Ligand code: NAD
């Protein structure tokens with residue numbers, strides 16, 4: 001049986017990852033350590049709460065005691081998703097970004113050092129490379145040039161993780177993925193924000209000229225790649241993970257409106273994001289060649305399925321948008337919001 005510690009497992013990518021790990025009756029035991037910040041929604045994992053192969057710990061990766069509890073019983077793989085993840089929030093207030101994304105990673109790495117794990121996967125981002133012009137793609141050798149407090153905090157964590165490999169031999173692998181989309185994404189990010197706003201006939205606030213480019217990958221393809229890195233990636237290595245789907249924001253916006261049958265008059269140009277990176281594009285040759293992984297989801301199908309998921313799961317995002325999802329949380333985890341709930345071991 002493989003023992004996995006997943007941090008930030010109640011967020012968008014983490015919950016998709018845990019659902020994938022627990023699918024198909026795999027012989028695993030998964031510990032999910034999540035603080036349940038505004039972005040952590042335990043409802044995402046309601047379907048596996050009673051699974052004997054799963055336990056949830058509410059805790060902070062910055063807290064050595066909570067982290068020690070997660071490591072109790074040992075671990076083969078650690079996959080760190082826990083982070084403050086939204087660029088706009090980091091512009092408003094960078095302190096939780098530095099604290100969770102840097103100090104939290106240091107606490108996790110210290111616990112992993114002596115735990116005899118097989119692999120520590122630090123889930124990072126293409127944003128650490130900064131911004132591209134109209135040509136070229138980021139490789140693993142591209143210089144780090146982060147432009148937002150968010151990406152600077154992620155780049156810092158990458159350097160820290162690398163140092164633990166070089167200094168202590170902690171088997172760390174770093175992944176740098178492009179923009180994810182899919183089910184269970186918090187509706188502050190471009191795609192779920194615009195889908196849910198359009199469904200409510202609300203404006204879609206498009207930053208600047210709408211011509212910034214992102215390389216989109218379906219979350220299921222990202223999760224599959226992460227599993228492969230955990231199991232077969234080389235310690236000390238960096239792996240870019242890309243979708244091969246470069247699109248401008250205005251193209252994405254039009255696709256969403258078209259699939260919902262909503263008018264383009266909903267598009268509202270707003271002031272640009274400060275320091276807004278113009279273009280990201282990933283060269284994932286290394287991932288394909290060394291680990292034999294490549295994205296499978298066709299972009300048109302992926303967007304259609306994603307839009308459909310938000311149409312069918314209106315209650316999920318309505319509870320978030322109105323703040324009511326905390327009701328579910330209180331019912332499951334106690335009125336004080338701090339009690340810990342464990343699955344059977
Ligand atoms: P998210 O914001 O949806 O989820 C983050 C999760 O981390 C939440 O469940 C939250 O409660 C938890 N968390 C936050 N602070 C914590 C702390 N101190 N201790 C424990 N748990 C804490 O994020 P996401 O979009 O799922 O991203 C997951 C990871 O993937 C992040 O590290 C992010 O940098 C990286 N990433 C995201 C994307 C993307 O497009 N979303 C792309 C590349 C990389």
Ligand code: TDX
Nearest residue numbers: 085086087125127178179188189190205206207212249
């Ligand atoms: O309201 C909006 N209007 C808009 O035009 C929002 C929220 C975004 N945008 C633009 C900004 C970006 O060019 O859409 C693009 C995507 O924005 P986000 O969804 O905020 O993602 P981004 O800033 O690209 O970062 C995402 O991908 C990399 C994740 O949030 C990060 O966690 C990940 O590291």
